[in-house]
Amino acid sequence: MSSHLEKLQQAFKSNVTSASTKITAKRTSLAPPPPEAAPSPAPSNSSNTSKAGKDTKRKREVQNVVYSQPAATGYGSEAFTQVTYVIEFLKKKDEAKTFREILEYLSQVHADEATKKLIASILRRHDRVKWLPDPQLKLQTWDSGTFLHQPLINVRTKQDLIGYLQSRPDAQGVHVKDLKDGWPDCEDAIDELEAEHKILVTRTKKDNHARMVWSNDPSLVHNVDLEFQHMWHKTELPTIDELVRKLQDAGQKPASEDPSKRVKAAPKAKEKKKKAPRKGGKITNQHMLHLLKDYDKTRK
Known part of the structure; x- marks a missing residue:
């Protein structure tokens, strides 16, 4: 019995030894793992700035265009701007137009009713537009009647x-x-x-x-005969100097004289003022007169 247990114990030890040998051999046969990649250097400020600028530029270029609003037209979007174009339209046509025709010109036929009423009310009160009521209606509506251009001066003939x-x-x-x-x-x-x-x-x-x-x-306006006109042009008129002299000889004063013949007096030259001689000032150093005395006369 004891011999049987010893056999089992030896067999177990041999199995463990052989298993550990296989595991060690398998580990040594495997290739070593590759070295870890070195970390990339940190990017400089300039590269960050250029990258940020490129990203911003790309974002700006990729901006979506909103097509919900209509493109800008020459008619304007405000009611008063619309009225300005209506006045030019009526002035060019020079005839009365209905409000429907005006809306067709403005491309506002499908506009909301509030916008239409605003344009019609401005046109009726404008001093450059004349509103003509519809004679077939007893009670006028907000879009009834016709509109005619009212010029600054109502003259046409x-x-x-x-x-x-x-x-x-x-x-x-x-x-x-x-x-x-x-x-x-x-x-x-x-x-x-x-x-x-x-x-x-x-x-x-x-x-x-x-x-x-x-x-x-x-x-x-009176017409002058051609014969008299020819006689007038053939007559030699005296010169201005001769006419003035004849009037003076006759004792009459000429009504006008030739300003170019007037003798202008020569302008007088301005005399330069001479400077007055400088007078001696008041002597204030009386206590030093004995030092300033001249002793040349006392010499022999």
């Missing part, structure tokens, strides 16, 4: 211009640029009225365009 100038309470002239606000092609009519002596016109020196107009009375 030659007769209107003459009547307007004659009805003015003052004698001031009328600017042609104000006439063109409601009558763009008025220059031809102005030239015709000037030739008929019905208006007086001042013109620009550079382009000879009409600048201002006044009312004129054609009955005050």
Whole structure:
């Protein structure tokens, strides 16, 4: 019995020894692990700054564009800006337009009702727009009627211009640029009225365009015969000096003289003031007079 246990104990020890030998051999046969990689050097401030700048630039370039708002148009977005374009539209068409036609021009047909009402109310109160009610409606709505351009001066024909100038309470002239606000092609009519002596016109020196107009009375204009004009130009008129001398010989005083013939007195030269001789001042060192005394006269 004891011999059997001894055999088992020896067998167990041999198994343990052989197992430990195998494990040791397996460990030695394995390759050693590779050395750990050295840590990378810390980046400098300049590299950090350049990297941050590149990242920021990339972020700015990748910004998404918001397409929810419409692109800027020439009509403007505010109601008062819209009215400005409406006035130019009515001025160019020179005829009454409905509010529907105005909205079509502004591309505001599908705008909200509050915006439409605001534009209509501004147009009705504007001094450059005339609102004409719809004669077929007893009760006007906010979008009824038509709109017409109201110029600065409501003149569109030659007769209107003459009547307007004659009805003015003052004698001031009328600017042609104000006439063109409601009558763009008025220059031809102005030239015709000037030739008929019905208006007086001042013109620009550079382009000879009409600048201002006044009312004129054609009955005050008298034609001179051509024969008399030729006689007048052939007559030799005396010179100014001769005319003045003849008037003085006749005992009459000339109304005017040639300013170029006047003898101008030569300007008097300014005399330089002579400096007065310097007078002796008050002597204050009386106690030292004996030291300043001159003893040359006492010498022999």
